[in-house]
Amino acid sequence: xxxxxxxxxxxxxxxxxxxxxxxxxxxxxxxxxxxxxxxxxxxxxxxxxxxxxxxxxxxxxxxxxxxxxxxxxxxxxxxxxxxxxxxxxxxxxxxxxxxxxxxxxxxxxxxxxxxxxxxxxxxxxxxxxxxxxxxxxxxxxxxxxxxxxxxxxxxxxxxxxxxxxxxxxxxxxxxxxxxxxxxxxxxxxxxxxxxxxxxxxxxxxxxxxxxxxxxxxxxxxxxxxxxxxxxxxxxxxxxxxxxxxxxxxxxxxxxxxxxxxxxxxxxxxxxxxxxxxxxxxxxxxxxxxxxxxxxxxxxxxxxxxxxxxxxxxxxxxxxxxxxxxxxxxxxxxxxxxxxxxxxxxxxxxxxxxxxxxxxxxxxxxxxxxxxx
Numbered sequence: 006x007x008x009x010x011x012x013x014x015x016x017x018x019x020x021x022x023x024x025x026x027x028x029x030x031x032x033x034x035x036x037x038x039x040x041x042x043x044x045x046x047x048x049x050x051x052x053x054x055x056x057x058x059x060x061x062x063x064x065x066x067x068x069x070x071x072x073x074x075x076x077x078x079x080x081x082x083x084x085x086x087x088x089x090x091x092x093x094x095x096x097x098x099x100x101x102x103x104x105x106x107x108x109x110x111x112x113x114x115x116x117x118x119x120x121x122x123x124x125x126x127x128x129x130x131x132x133x134x135x136x137x138x139x140x141x142x143x144x145x146x147x148x149x150x151x152x153x154x155x156x157x158x159x160x161x162x163x164x165x166x167x168x169x170x171x172x173x174x175x176x177x178x179x180x181x182x183x184x185x186x187x188x189x190x191x192x193x194x195x196x197x198x199x200x201x202x203x204x205x206x207x208x209x210x211x212x213x214x215x216x217x218x219x220x221x222x223x224x225x226x227x228x229x230x231x232x233x234x235x236x237x238x239x240x241x242x243x244x245x246x247x248x249x250x251x252x253x254x255x256x257x258x259x260x261x262x263x264x265x266x267x268x269x270x271x272x273x274x275x276x277x278x279x280x281x282x283x284x285x286x287x288x289x290x291x292x293x294x295x296x297x298x299x300x301x302x303x304x305x306x307x308x309x310x311x312x313x314x315x316x317x318x319x320x321x322x323x324x325x326x327x328x329x330x331x332x333x334x335x336x337x338x339x340x341x342x343x344x345x346x347x348x349x350x351x352x353x354x355x356x357x358x359x360x361x362x363x364x365x366x367x368x369x370x371x372x373x374x375x376x377x
Contacts, residue, residue, distance in 0.1 A: 011342040014091035019355055021087060025079035026299070032075030033295070036068055036288035039276050046284035057133075058126060064284050065125030066118055068291070073114050080110060091342060123150060125287075128262075132282045139281065140266045144259030151251055156210060172196060172218060176228045180216055180235050187323060189242045191216050196223060203340065205231065207238035214242070226336070229329035233320050240319030246312040253308055261297035265290040302354050309357040317359070317367055327372040334364045 036042055046064055053059035084106035124147065131143035172180070172194045184191045184207070194216040197204065203222040209215055216238075222231060241247065269281045269290055278286040321330055338345070338361040345362045352360065359367075 010091060011344050014342045015344050017087045018083060021079050021083040025076045028079060029072050029076045030292065032072050033288050033292040036071060037292055039285060042285040042288050058129060061125050061129040062122050065121040068288055069117050069121040073117060081106065084109065136282065140259060140262035144255055144262055147258060148251055148255030155247060156213065172223065176231060179232055183232060183236055183323060184239055187239045187243050189214060189239055196220060205234045205238055207235065207242055227329065229326045230333045233324045233326040233330045234333050236320035236323045237316045240316035241312065243319065244315060250308065253305060257298060257301045257305065261294040264297045265293040268293045306353060306357050310359055313358045317364060321371045327368045331365055331368040334361060
C-alpha cells in the first residue's frame with residue numbers, strides 16, 4: 006500500500022467534505038434569513054393553493070434543492086479531480102468519470118429529495134398532532150421509517166440480483182453453514198452485478214434474511230476471504246448492531262430536534278416567526294438540528310467502530326481464518342486507499358471502521374493465541 010498516496014487522497018477527501026459542510030451550512034444560513042424564508046414559504050403556499058401538506062413538501066424540496074446546488078462544487082471536485090487522480094480504477098465497461106459522477110449526483114439528489122418529502126411530511130404531521138412535543142413524535146417516527154427501510158432492503162437488493170448469476174456450490178454451502186452455526190440462518194445467497202467494488206451484505210430478519218455478494222468479490226477473492234468477510238457481517242446480526250445503531254441515531258435525532266425546537270421558541274419573537282410550526286422557521290430548524298447531529302459525529306462513529314471491531318473478533322473466532330482476514334483487510338485498504346494509521350481527530354470525525362493497522366494488529370493477536 007502506498008501510504009503517502011493514501012494520505013494525500015484521504016486528506017483531499019476530508020477537505021472536500023469540510024467544504025461541503027460549510028457551503029451547505031452557509032446556504033441554509035441564507036435561507037434561514039426571515040425575508041428569504043418567509044418569501045419562499047409564501048411562494049410555496051401560493052403555488053400549492055394553500056394546501057397544507059403540499060405546501061410543506063414543496064417548501065422542503067426547494068430548500069433541499071438549494072442545499073444540493075450549494076454543495077455541488079465540492080462534490081464535483083471530489084468526484085472528478087480527487088477520485089480521478091487518486092481513486093481506484095474504474096472497471097471495464099464503466100461510464101466515463103464525468104458521466105459516472107453525473108449519474109451518482111443525480112441519484113444522490115433524487116434520494117435527498119425523496120428523504121426531504123418523507124421527513125418534512127413526518128415533521129409536519131407531528132407538529133399538527135402534538136405541537137408541544139412534536140420532536141419526540143417526529144424522532145420516533147423517523148426511526149421507524151429507518152427500521153422499515155432496513156427490513157425492506159433484501160427485497161430491494163433482490164431486484165438487482167440477476168437470475169443467471171449464482172454462488173459456487175461449495176462456497177454457498179459454507180456460508181449458509183456459518184450463518185446457521187451462528188444462529189442467524191439465511192434463506193438464500195444472491196449475487197449483485199455491476200457494483201464495481203467488492204461487497205458482501207447480510208440483510209433482513211427471519212425469513213427475509215439473505216446474503217448478497219458482489220460479482221467482484223466472487224471472481225477475485227478466495228473462498229476463505231469471502232467466508233471471513235461474510236462472518237463479519239454475521240457478527241453484526243448476532244449482536245443486533247443495526248438495531249443499536251438505529252437506537253443511537255434516533256436518540257441523537259431526537260436531541261437535535263429538541264435543540265432546534267428550544268432555539269426556535271426563544272428566537273421566534275425576535276425574528277418575527279410564529280414558532281417551529283411556521284414554515285419560514287424551518288431552514289433555521291434544519292440548521293440547528295444539523296449542527297447538533299454534526300457535533301454528535303464522534304459518538305456515532307465511536308459506536309460504529311466498536312461494532313466493527315467486535316464483528317471482526319466474531320469473524321475470527323467463527324472461522325479461524327486469520328490469514329484470510331488479514332488478506333481481505335489489505336485488499337480493501339488498497340482498494341479504497343485507506344490510511345493505515347490515521348490521526349485521532351480523523352478517526353473521531355471521519356472513520357466508522359477501525360484503521361487498517363488496528364485490524365491487522367487484531368489478526369496478529371488472534372494468530373498468536375491460536376484460535377483454531
